[in-house]
Each structure stands twice: as structure tokens, then as C-alpha cells.
Amino acid sequence: xxxxxxxxxxxxxxxxxxxxxxxxxxxxxxxxxxxxxxxxxxxxxxxxxxxxxxxxxxxxxxxxxxxxxxxxxxxxxxxxxxxxxxxxxxxxxxxxxxxxxxxxxxxxxxxxxxxxxxxxxxxxxxxxxxxxxxxxxxxxxxxxxxxxxxxxxx
Numbered sequence: 001x002x003x004x005x006x007x008x009x010x011x012x013x014x015x016x017x018x019x020x021x022x023x024x025x026x027x028x029x030x031x032x033x034x035x036x037x038x039x040x041x042x043x044x045x046x047x048x049x050x051x052x053x054x055x056x057x058x059x060x061x062x063x064x065x066x067x068x069x070x071x072x073x074x075x076x077x078x079x080x081x082x083x084x085x086x087x088x089x090x091x092x093x094x095x096x097x098x099x100x101x102x103x104x105x106x107x108x109x110x111x112x113x114x115x116x117x118x119x120x121x122x123x124x125x126x127x128x129x130x131x132x133x134x135x136x137x138x139x140x141x142x143x144x145x146x147x148x149x150x151x152x153x154x
Contacts, residue, residue: 002034004042005053010093010141014051019058019137022073025115029059033071033113036061045091047129049136052092060133064126072120075110075134084124087150088132088142098146102131 008014022029032055040048040061047062063069082104089097105123108130112118122130132142143149 002031002038005035005039007039007043007048007052007091008054010143012054012092014054014056015092015136015141016139017051017056018139019049019051019056022057022059022111025073025111025113029057029073030113032057033059033061033073037069037071040091043091047133048091049133051136051139058137060130060137062126062129062133064129067122067126071113072108072110072130072133073113073115075108075130075137077106077108077131077134078119079107081105084128085147086125086128088128088146090132090142092136093141093143095151096143097150098142099148099150100128100132100142100146102128106131108134 036048046064050057050059058074060072080103084104085101087097088100106127107121
């Protein structure tokens with residue numbers, strides 16, 4: 001049964017480590033992905049990376065509310081095209097956001113929970129969400145690349 005995991009916050013060393021490649025596609029991974037999905041929705045997010053729940057593995061979940069829920073294991077960006085700047089927020093960096101430049105369109109390869117390989121192209125907000133979450137797998141936060149901080153009024 002899936003459970004909500006605690007989201008680690010900026011300052012936790014796991015967020016600054018390069019995550020390890022997933023090599024075992026087994027019930028332990030499936031439980032992690034299920035928990036990440038449940039945690040992301042519980043927090044009202046559009047994406048979550050395994051390091052954000054304290055697990056230094058290359059796995060992310062996303063749901064931009066337009067393209068549906070997706071699990072990506074060992075995702076790797078294969079191309080970037082164009083550039084857009086927009087405000088980003090992060091569940092691990094509460095109460096502030098920042099303007100971040102990202103590729104407008106990306107291509108990537110990834111594996112599903114069973115190890116099957118897939119290709120994906122994404123544009124606009126969907127591409128932004130994927131890039132943000134993939135950055136977590138390499139120890140990068142949006143605050144590292146933002147051009148301007150945006151304070152949350154709440």
C-alpha cells in the first residue's frame with residue numbers, strides 16, 4: 001500500500017548528490033514509485049524526484065495535469081531546443097520561487113518500472129517539469145540556475 005513520504009528540504013545533503021542509476025526493477029522500486037506518486041499528489045505538486053524523498057536513485061514521477069501521470073526511471077535528455085523563461089517552484093524549497101530559463105522542447109529516453117525503454121518528446125510546461133525533476137537527479141535545484149527570486153505572498 002502506497003504511503004506519503006516526508007519531502008526533504010533544501011539543505012539536506014541528499015538533494016546535492018548525483019543519484020545512482022536504477023539497476024533493479026523489482027517490488028522495492030515499484031513501492032518507491034507508488035509512494036512518490038502518492039506523496040506528489042498529497043503535496044499538490046506536478047513532479048517529484050526520488051532524492052526529494054531521501055532516496056538517491058534516478059527516478060521521477062510527473063503529472064503536469066495535461067499529459068497525465070508518468071513514471072520515468074533513469075531519464076536522460078537527448079536533445080534540447082529553443083529557450084523559455086518562467087517561474088518555477090519546488091516542494092523541497094517552500095515559500096519561494098524563481099525565474100528559470102529552460103529548453104522549450106526536449107527529447108529524452110527513460111525506462112518504465114519494469115525496465116522497458118521509451119522515448120519521449122515534450123514541449124513548454126511539460127518540458128519544464130521534466131527538466132526540473134531530472135535536475136534533482138544530478139544534485140541541482142532551480143535556485144542554482146534562477147535568474148531572479150520570486151517571493152511567495154502566502
